[in-house]
Amino acid sequence: GADATRGGRRERAKMQGVEKINAELFTLTYGALVRHLLSDLEAVDEVNKQLDQMGYNIGIRLVDDFLAKTNTGRCRSFKDAARTIAEVGFKMFLGITAKISQWNDDETECRMSFHENPLIDFVELPEKLQNLSYCNIMCGVIRGALEQISMRVEVAIEKDPLKGDQAFELSMKLIEYAAEEYPFKDD
Amino acid sequence: ADKREGETTRNASTQEGRKERTRIEMVCYNMYIFNRNGECLHYSEWSRPKHVKEGAGTLADDAKMMFGLLYSLKNVCSTIDPKAEHRVPLGAPLQHGKACTFHSFTTNCYKLHYLDSPSGIKIVLNTSKEVGNLQKVLWNIYSSLYCEYIVKNPLYDIGEPFECEQFVQKLNQFVSHIK
Numbered sequence: 001g002a003d004a005t006r007g008g009r010r011e012r013a014k015m016q017g018v019e020k021i022n023a024e025l026f027t028l029t030y031g032a033l034v035r036h037l038l039s040d041l042e043a044v045d046e047v048n049k050q051l052d053q054m055g056y057n058i059g060i061r062l063v064d065d066f067l068a069k070t071n072t073g074r075c076r077s078f079k080d081a082a083r084t085i086a087e088v089g090f091k092m093f094l095g096i097t098a099k100i101s102q103w104n105d106d107e108t109e110c111r112m113s114f115h116e117n118p119l120i121d122f123v124e125l126p127e128k129l130q131n132l133s134y135c136n137i138m139c140g141v142i143r144g145a146l147e148q149i150s151m152r153v154e155v156a157i158e159k160d161p162l163k164g165d166q167a168f169e170l171s172m173k174l175i176e177y178a179a180e181e182y183p184f185k186d187d
Numbered sequence: 188a189d190k191r192e193g194e195t196t197r198n199a200s201t202q203e204g205r206k207e208r209t210r211i212e213m214v215c216y217n218m219y220i221f222n223r224n225g226e227c228l229h230y231s232e233w234s235r236p237k238h239v240k241e242g243a244g245t246l247a248d249d250a251k252m253m254f255g256l257l258y259s260l261k262n263v264c265s266t267i268d269p270k271a272e273h274r275v276p277l278g279a280p281l282q283h284g285k286a287c288t289f290h291s292f293t294t295n296c297y298k299l300h301y302l303d304s305p306s307g308i309k310i311v312l313n314t315s316k317e318v319g320n321l322q323k324v325l326w327n328i329y330s331s332l333y334c335e336y337i338v339k340n341p342l343y344d345i346g347e348p349f350e351c352e353q354f355v356q357k358l359n360q361f362v363s364h365i366k
Contacts, residue, residue, distance in 0.1 A: 060345050064306050064338045068330030075305050148306040180307075182258055183225040184251060 023095075027121045034134060048133045055140020056147075063145035066092065075149050078174040079107050085142060086112050094118055108174040111158065115167045125162045133157050139170065150178040215362045216297060216313040220333065222346045223307030225254040229349060231358060257301060257309060264289045290322055304329050314365065324365060332357055 033054075037047045066072070066089055075081045086098035098114040119135050133139075139155040146153045152175040159169035220229040227250035243249035266277045268287050291300045293316050300318075302310040302325035310325050310333075336354040343349055 061338050064304075064308070064329075064334045067305055068334040071326070072305060150307070180223060180258075182255075183223075184255065 023118050023121070027118055027123075030119050030137075031123065034132075038129075038132075044129060044131045048131075048136045051133065051136035052140040052143070055137035055142075056144035057140075058137070059141035059144025059146075060148050062093070062141060063148045066145070077107070078151055078153075078177075079103070079110075081146060081149065081151060082110055082112065082172055085145070086114075089145075090114065110172050111169050112172060113159075113167050113169045117161075117168055120162055123162060130163065133160070134162055135160070135168070142170070142172065147178075150180070152176050152178060214315050214318060214365050216315070218313070218328075218358070218362075219250060219253055219309075219311040221250070221254050221257070221309040221311070223309075224346070225251065225258075226346070226348065227254070228308075228347070229354075231355065233359075233362070253311060254309075257311065260292075261288050261303070290320070300325055302326060302329060308333065312362075318365065321365065324361075328358070328361065332361065 037050050041047050070088060082100050086100045090096040090098045096114045096116055098112050100110050100112050102111040123134065125132060135157060139157060142155045143153055154173045154175060156171050158171045159165035159167060161168060216234050217232040219227055222228055230246065239246055239249050243252050262277060265275045265287050288303045289301060291298055298314050298316045298318055300312045300321040308329065310328055312321060312325060332354055336351055337343055337349055
């Protein structure tokens, strides 16, 4: 009822200033990137690593843009951050509605699941590329973004529709909060 | 104003810049942008009658002193916070996002405004002491200037000092509207 409309208005306000591009172009561009990496590098493991690194470089920039657009002042905890990524971040940048679940007891590990993913539209993995984490770039983006807000995390793809699973599932694990220390040695 | 002086459009941007700077002199003195490691990424100055050489010595030392001040102030604010749930010992490393942070302080000569963004970027703006709360303005500098012109530039290494003509121009324009 009233809550839904309020949420809708808030969401529309957040989406202001977000320009739209053709989704197919985005999917094709990403596909071309992965193909290029596959032809450049020998091992599939190397490609996975490169995708993660690229994602990291994107994430460290994307986070400032995200903070600016959503007027986020403080991110209080890993739980907060994970929820924000799933409910706002994914929606804003990829149009994906993601859900966080399976929190462990001390709230340092969780799973993020989602069904749609523009990156894998029209994609099918051939036999010889079964070890390819096609969407590894997403793991890097989350890792890079959270590092900029002082959280060191590990992100991995646990379930992948390209490999037969029903939906995507990412695992997110908090390694530590990085505290702000005085950087200069001579006090 | 340009038409009055009959200047050609080629010099318009420098003329504009100089005029902006004269107007800004009234209100804004200088601005620093730091990354979380204390490196000064950018310094802009519009009015600084007391030369740096008579103060800290060099711009680098001046920036270092400024960062030290910000860090210490933040620490003290957290330690004496009357609403804090847990005791924070003075000097302990602060968890980003959990500690309280100060917004500004006013002296009899100037007012210092401070913004600590969640990603560790710190913006300091010194203005004349009559200026009000500039938190929104600082946030706009962060979001519409730093994020747009610096972060989104793929050739720029995040966390490194930068020189960007467009950024400086927009900043001068922006700051000239502060009253």
